[in-house]
Amino acid sequence: MDPSVSTGENPDSNENNPQESESESNNSRSDALGKALSTMLANVIKDLDSKAQDTLNSQDKLNSAIDRLTRELDQLLEDAPLPFIMQHAAKISGVRKRVSSLNSVLKSIQKRVDNIDRLLSVGKTTMDSSSQH
Numbered sequence: 001m002d003p004s005v006s007t008g009e010n011p012d013s014n015e016n017n018p019q020e021s022e023s024e025s026n027n028s029r030s031d032a033l034g035k036a037l038s039t040m041l042a043n044v045i046k047d048l049d050s051k052a053q054d055t056l057n058s059q060d061k062l063n064s065a066i067d068r069l070t071r072e073l074d075q076l077l078e079d080a081p082l083p084f085i086m087q088h089a090a091k092i093s094g095v096r097k098r099v100s101s102l103n104s105v106l107k108s109i110q111k112r113v114d115n116i117d118r119l120l121s122v123g124k125t126t127m128d129s130s131s132q133h
Contacts, residue, residue: 077085
């Protein structure tokens with residue numbers, strides 16, 4: 001006995017109803033597209049997770065290297081002769097004094113430029129006022 005006959009359904013009912021057929025076709029396309037996007041996004045996320053883990057490992061290695069170099073530098077400073085350290089400390093102090101002096105000169109120049117700018121603004125305003133009368 002044919003099941004379509006006993007239930008009263010027509011196995012070719014999709015052919016009789018084009019809207020239903022189109023709807024099912026759109027649903028299957030949407031499902032396929034959704035699965036494809038889901039798979040693609042899952043792969044992208046896995047790739048990003050892997051790269052984030054690689055970055056974390058790289059940062060750990062970098063941190064270890066910086067710690068090692070800091071220990072080595074501390075050891076070098078402990079082993080360095082005092083005159084050597086004092087000589088470089090004096091050079092650094094000299095550079096610091098020169099930078100401070102240059103900073104003072106630059107501040108002085110900036111004040112002078114500001115004063116000149118202010119005077120020019122006042123002069124321009126005065127000239128504009130007198131030309132309007």
